[in-house]
Structures are given as structure tokens and as C-alpha cells.
Amino acid sequence: MTDAEQTELRRRFGLRLASLRKSLGWSQEQLSLESGVARSYLGGVERGRHNTALVNICRLAETLGVKPYALLDLDGEL
């Protein structure tokens, strides 16, 4: 997997997370408070800056009321 593909993967994950969050009408601050994931980190995740790990993926999914795999249902092939 190339660096560009990794960047694209993080970007898609961030977009997916933001999309699910917005579908609930939640702000980043609200998701941060509910999930315990720091607001500044969460912002970076949504902008594709972080290589988010299993525990935070599942923590965010649980908070949003979806299964962890729903956050990895990234559109299209890399």
C-alpha cells in the first residue's frame, strides 16, 4: 500500500465518520463528549490526519450507535 493510498484511506475513514456524525445532527464537540475521544483528535480523524486504531474506531462506532464495521464500509476500492 503506497503512502498516497494510506492517505486516501484515512481521508475516507474521516469522511465516513463525519457523515455518520452529521446524520445524527451531532457536533464534533458532542461526539467528543459522548465518546471520550478528545475534540482536537477527533477533528484530525475527520480530516484524515490520524491512523485511528481499533479501540477508538469501536468507541466512536458504539457512541454513534452503529456496528464497528459500519465505519469501515468505505466507498470504492483503493
Added chain:
Amino acid sequence: MTDAEQTELRRRFGLRLASLRKSLGWSQEQLSLESGVARSYLGGVERGRHNTALVNICRLAETLGVKPYALLDLDGEL
């Protein structure tokens, strides 16, 4: 999410990965060589010792020929 729940999550992810790997008849060494994920790290992932991050989750899924979300289809609720 409690420490025990995080441990359980990592454990289930490791079991899921090992199950998919074995279904292809692959050794850890083979998956390591094909994916570029270090053999010692991969062993730790399968034993639930690591909080594997997005890029490695997707790298392993790609190598195993499954979608990333297939690796997060963990049985049962936490």
C-alpha cells in the same frame, strides 16, 4: 469502554484475523510476507496484544482478499 472491554475487543479482532488467515491455509509467516506487516507484530495482533490501526487493518484485509469491514465483523456485542 472499560479496559476489560478494550482487551476483549483486541482479542476478538485477533481471533477474526487468525480465522480468516487459516481459512486460506496461510501461515503467519506467509501473511507477514504478503502484507508487509512484521511477523512478530502480526503474532501479537492475533493474540490480541495490539490496538491495530486503520492502515494495518486495511493492509491485512487487502492481502487476505476481503473488505476491511470483514475484519471488524466481530461476533456479539461488547
